[in-house]
Amino acid sequence: MRTQVAIVGAGPAGLLLGQLLHRHGIDNVIVERRSADYVLGRIRAGVLEQGMVDLLHEAGVGARVDAEGIPHDGFEMALGERRVRIDLAALTGGKRVTVYGQTEVTRDLMAARREAGLTTLYDAEEVALHGIESESPHLECRYNGEWMRLECDYIAGCDGFHGVSRQSIPATRLTTFERDYPFGWLGLLARYPAGTP
Numbered sequence: 001m002r003t004q005v006a007i008v009g010a011g012p013a014g015l016l017l018g019q020l021l022h023r024h025g026i027d028n029v030i031v032e033r034r035s036a037d038y039v040l041g042r043i044r045a046g047v048l049e050q051g052m053v054d055l056l057h058e059a060g061v062g063a064r065v066d067a068e069g070i071p072h073d074g075f076e077m078a079l080g081e082r083r084v085r086i087d088l089a090a091l092t093g094g095k096r097v098t099v100y101g102q103t104e105v106t107r108d109l110m111a112a113r114r115e116a117g118l119t120t121l122y123d124a125e126e127v128a129l130h131g132i133e134s135e136s137p138h139l140e141c142r143y144n145g146e147w148m149r150l151e152c153d154y155i156a157g158c159d160g161f162h163g164v165s166r167q168s169i170p171a172t173r174l175t176t177f178e179r180d181y182p183f184g185w186l187g188l189l190a191r192y193p194a195g196t197p
């Protein structure tokens with residue numbers, strides 16, 4: 001099998017990249033080690049920042065997040081008896097966050113991929129990257145019990161920190177971009193009737 005871009009991982013990063021590439025006329029195949037049902041059932045994020053919602057629109061999959069997402073212009077922090085409102089919209093020139101599950105983002109992107117006739121190989125085992133420093137890289141994996149080879153121009157590793165892509169990059173070539181903050185945060189989502197103190 002041959003494609004322009006072989007993408008490892010069908011999480012939000014891989015699916016969104018595939019959709020954006022497709023909209024720019026670039027063919028791609030996603031190789032995912034889990035089943036589609038497993039990926040869809042994996043409960044994770046619930047809050048999307050403005051940039052992500054904008055990107056979903058750019059990718060042509062913004063209709064449902066507009067219809068079903070719950071926008072929040074700010075949030076409250078409770079400090080003992082005191083409640084402090086953080087007005088995101090006022091502080092950022094109108095930006096807001098949207099409550100919309102990662103599973104729903106995944107569902108929208110999977111549907112767009114199906115509609116576009118793009119290939120996703122779910123349940124691919126023992127995915128391995130080869131020739132990544134050459135002009136003709138390729139992926140190998142076991143798919144439906146058989147070994148298969150996916151030729152491509154580029155490999156995009158969207159399989160997370162612990163995935164096979166990161167491990168395949170030679171240490172001398174790997175550059176890590178990250179910012180460590182001296183604090184962490186915990187978000188709690190709650191549904192309660194309006195006016196409840």
Ligand SMILES: Cc1cc2nc3c(=O)[nH]c(=O)nc-3n(C[C@H](O)[C@H](O)[C@H](O)COP(=O)(O)OP(=O)(O)OC[C@H]3O[C@@H](n4cnc5c(N)ncnc54)[C@H](O)[C@@H]3O)c2cc1C
Pocket residue numbers: 008009010011012013014031032033034039043044045046047048049102127158159160162163164165
């Ligand atoms: C509990 C929780 C709550 C979160 N809440 C939020 C939130 O509110 N807002 C927010 O913005 N973010 C949140 N996040 C973070 C968000 O879920 C991640 O940033 C997001 O999932 C990253 O997407 P990704 O596509 O990069 O990686 P992943 O979603 O991890 O996808 C990687 C994919 O690669 C596949 N894969 C791995 N190894 C291989 C391999 N060897 N071969 C083939 N495929 C492979 C995996 O099966 C997976 O499908 C939360 C995360 C967690 C765990």
